[in-house]
Amino acid sequence: MTIRAVLFDFSGTLYRLEKDGPWLADLVDGEDLVGEHEVELVRRLTAPVGPLDGLPDxxxxxxxxxxxxxxxxxxxxLAMFDRVGLPAHTAEAFxxxxxxxxxxxPYPDAVQALRTVRDAGIxxxxxxxxxxxxxxxxxxxDALELVDDxxxxxxxxRIKPDPELFRLACRRLGVAPEEALMIGDSVTADGGAAEVGSRVAFVEPLPTAQRPTALLDALAAHGVR
Ligand SMILES: [Mg+2]
Structure with a gap:
């Protein structure tokens, strides 16, 4: 079936949580929450779905x-930051x-991917x-004007993988779920689109500098150029 809509996930797909400089090192003095701990904490906090280790029931x-x-x-x-020992003011800032x-x-090809879809009449x-x-x-x-919904x-x-969220997105774009391609980085969350009959393509949530063309590649693999 012809693709009439492309649905993109945001975090880890079109964009990534990335900042120049430290996340915490400038907020705490010589604590053990820097370096590897910091990287691990940010990774856990941006996990798309599933329970979080270390959080009480x-x-x-x-x-x-x-x-x-x-x-x-x-x-x-803030409750979690408190549990790992961040002072309140540091937790707020973080x-x-x-x-x-x-x-x-944005990933290097994010805007171009949105433009490619638009130019293809999709x-x-x-x-x-x-x-x-x-x-x-x-x-x-300058990406907002390229997104229809x-x-x-x-x-x-509603949160992914709730099928109703995918249906709602398709309905508002005026396409049937079978006519949509979902591009995301989470098998659990974004993969839910397959439940409603959409095609699904996955990208890796790598640092943006390490993933120059994955979105364009995924589109091309499904005939969107
Ligand atoms: Mg994601």
């Missing part, structure tokens, strides 16, 4: 719901960095488990 539910409600997202992160559009970087959407408005980042990079978990009240 009563917070696991909040963790599972974090992308549905910005307040819950903030609360559960949390602010995670949801700061300035620390989200509709495009972003479907994301996220607790903040990614349009700020997209606008900064956004389905953000905290707005829609």
């Amino acid at each position: 009563h917070l696991q539910d909040a963790w599972a719901r974090r992308d549905l409600d910005p307040a819950v997202h903030r609360e559960v992160h 949390y602010a960095r995670l949801v700061d559009p300035g620390n989200w970087r 509709r495009s959407g972003i479907i994301s488990n996220i607790p903040w408005d990614i349009r700020t980042a997209l606008k900064r990079d 956004l389905a953000l978990s905290y707005v829609e009240g």
Whole structure:
């Protein structure tokens, strides 16, 4: 079947949480939360789905719901930072960095991929488990105007892999799920699109500098050039 819409995941697919300089080292003095610990902490905090190690049971539910409600997202992160020993003011500053559009970087081919879809006469959407408005980042990079629709978990009240979220995104783009290609980095979250009959292509959530053309390659593999 002909592809009439491409749905992109945001984190790890179009964009990645990346910042110049340290995440924590400038916020704590000589603590053990720098270096490898810092990298590991950021990795765990940006995991798309699943339980979080080290979080008590009563917070696991909040963790599972974090992308549905910005307040819950903030609360559960601060609770976790407290558990790993970050002082409150440091935890606040660190949390602010995670949801700061300035620390989200597009992959080198992200804008070109969106433009390729547009030029091919195909509709495009972003479907994301996220607790903040990614349009700020997209606008900064002149990408927002290339996206036909956004389905953000905290707005829609659903998180991937909920099939209804994929159906909703397709409905708003005016295509059947079978006519859509979902491109994402998470088998669990983005792979859910296959449940509603969409095609799915995966990319690796590598550092942006190490992944120059994966989005364009995925599109080309499905005949979108
Ligand atoms: Mg992702």
